[in-house]
Amino acid sequence: MHIVIMGCGRVGATLAQNLEERGHSVAVIDRDPTAFRRLGSRFGGRRVTGLGFDRDTLSEAGLHDAGAFAAVSSGDNSNIIAARVAREVFGVENVTARIYDSRRAEVYERFGIPTVATVRWTADQMLRRLLPAGAEPLWRDPSGGVQLSEVHVTAAWVGHRVSAFQERTGVRVAFLTRMGEPMLPTAGTVLQEGDLVHVMMYSDRVAEVEAACLLGPEEA
Numbered sequence: 001m002h003i004v005i006m007g008c009g010r011v012g013a014t015l016a017q018n019l020e021e022r023g024h025s026v027a028v029i030d031r032d033p034t035a036f037r038r039l040g041s042r043f044g045g046r047r048v049t050g051l052g053f054d055r056d057t058l059s060e061a062g063l064h065d066a067g068a069f070a071a072v073s074s075g076d077n078s079n080i081i082a083a084r085v086a087r088e089v090f091g092v093e094n095v096t097a098r099i100y101d102s103r104r105a106e107v108y109e110r111f112g113i114p115t116v117a118t119v120r121w122t123a124d125q126m127l128r129r130l131l132p133a134g135a136e137p138l139w140r141d142p143s144g145g146v147q148l149s150e151v152h153v154t155a156a157w158v159g160h161r162v163s164a165f166q167e168r169t170g171v172r173v174a175f176l177t178r179m180g181e182p183m184l185p186t187a188g189t190v191l192q193e194g195d196l197v198h199v200m201m202y203s204d205r206v207a208e209v210e211a212a213c214l215l216g217p218e219e220a
Contacts, residue, residue: 002066004029006052006082007073011098013038015070020045027061030073053082058090068094076100083113140203147203148174150196156216163187169212171199 003019005012008030016026016039026045029052030036036047050057052073063069069086071079076099083097096114099105105117139148157165162173162185176183177196183189191197201209 001068002062003068004061004063004066006071008035008038009074012072016045017043029057029061053078053085055089063090063092066092071097076104080108080113145203146200148198148200150198151213153191153197154214154216157191158193160191160217162189164217165191168217169209170205171201171209174198174200
């Protein structure tokens with residue numbers, strides 16, 4: 001699909017490059033033409049100089065034919081205005097905005113504009129690495145009965161198979177993150193030091209699962 005990105009900072013440039021590598025056509029908008037240097041010489045998409053919430057600029061970027069729009073400039077107000085114009089004027093279905101103020105993000109999400117609250121997300125991820133104990137919910141089904149969580153696995157589980165971990169904790173391992181790379185494990189995969197374990201489990205069993213993960217295989 002064609003995707004329009006407002007903002008060519010580090011996030012916007014990285015997003016544009018990743019999308020193009022996946023075969024999408026991409027247009028990047030920034031009011032500073034020197035910002036496009038971040039895209040590199042291999043980027044084949046459009047570079048549009050202008051304000052990301054200006055209709056003419058958005059039209060030049062091909063928003064009429066776009067399947068998605070991302071507002072990732074450094075300004076909260078500009079991002080949310082651009083996102084609303086993309087949704088309400090151009091009728092783009094998949095729209096998201098980066099917002100630094102988490103309180104604003106909550107308000108805008110009530111208006112139907114998905115947001116990524118940068119400071120809140122970063123703080124949550126830092127806390128997760130500093131204080132890893134427990135289960136951090138990443139997704140819940142609409143009923144709230146099942147959730148995907150990143151769980152902290154004590155070192156006692158290192159060297160044990162995923163099948164044993166699942167049997168003793170009552171979860172299903174959805175995927176692992178190993179050395180920064182995602183991995184779909186098999187029942188025979190052995191847990192290693194540093195693995196981030198992402199599991200599916202019933203939401204009413206969170207405390208029980210947390211305890212089993214921390215106790216280790218001999219006591220779970």
